Amino acid sequence: MAKFAQGRFSLKNADKYLGRKTPLYRSSWEFAFMRFCDESPSVAKWASESIRIPYKDPLTGKLTIYVPDFMIQYTDAKGKGHVEVVEVKPQNQMTKEGAGRDKYKQAQYVRNMAKWEAARAWCNQRKIFFRVINENDIFHKPKAKRK
Numbered sequence: 001m002a003k004f005a006q007g008r009f010s011l012k013n014a015d016k017y018l019g020r021k022t023p024l025y026r027s028s029w030e031f032a033f034m035r036f037c038d039e040s041p042s043v044a045k046w047a048s049e050s051i052r053i054p055y056k057d058p059l060t061g062k063l064t065i066y067v068p069d070f071m072i073q074y075t076d077a078k079g080k081g082h083v084e085v086v087e088v089k090p091q092n093q094m095t096k097e098g099a100g101r102d103k104y105k106q107a108q109y110v111r112n113m114a115k116w117e118a119a120r121a122w123c124n125q126r127k128i129f130f131r132v133i134n135e136n137d138i139f140h141k142p143k144a145k146r147k
Contacts, residue, residue, distance in 0.1 A: 009034045023048035027090050045073040055118030066115040083128040091134040
């Protein structure tokens with residue numbers, strides 16, 4: 001089984017962080033995003049796992065809770081303020097093709113789609129943006145060119 005980077009994030013700019021406890025990262029990608037939020041001058045405030053969004057699990061039919069990774073408040077290049085809810089996921093969990101024939105990965109993909117649909121609706125009601133980012137977004141890897 002693969003071992004993932006996990007730990008408590010050491011805040012450099014604690015005044016920007018809205019949580020009550022030191023944020024916990026569950027992957028090196030979440031760690032990198034936390035570092036970006038903490039150090040970027042355009043990010044005014046941020047929180048980790050701070051909101052709870054109800055959604056219906058499509059596999060069990062039960063109402064359950066989705067906790068997105070981050071909520072950030074930032075200022076764009078034009079000086080306009082924005083609020084976003086951000087989920088960090090590997091690229092291979094964002095597409096049906098990434099799940100392949102593995103039943104567990106297929107179930108994970110179906111659940112992710114339901115969570116993200118609920119998050120978009122929750123965010124739309126509040127006039128904020130929901131985004132799912134992956135390793136390419138975090139580490140600025142260009143998409144492979146098609147032949």
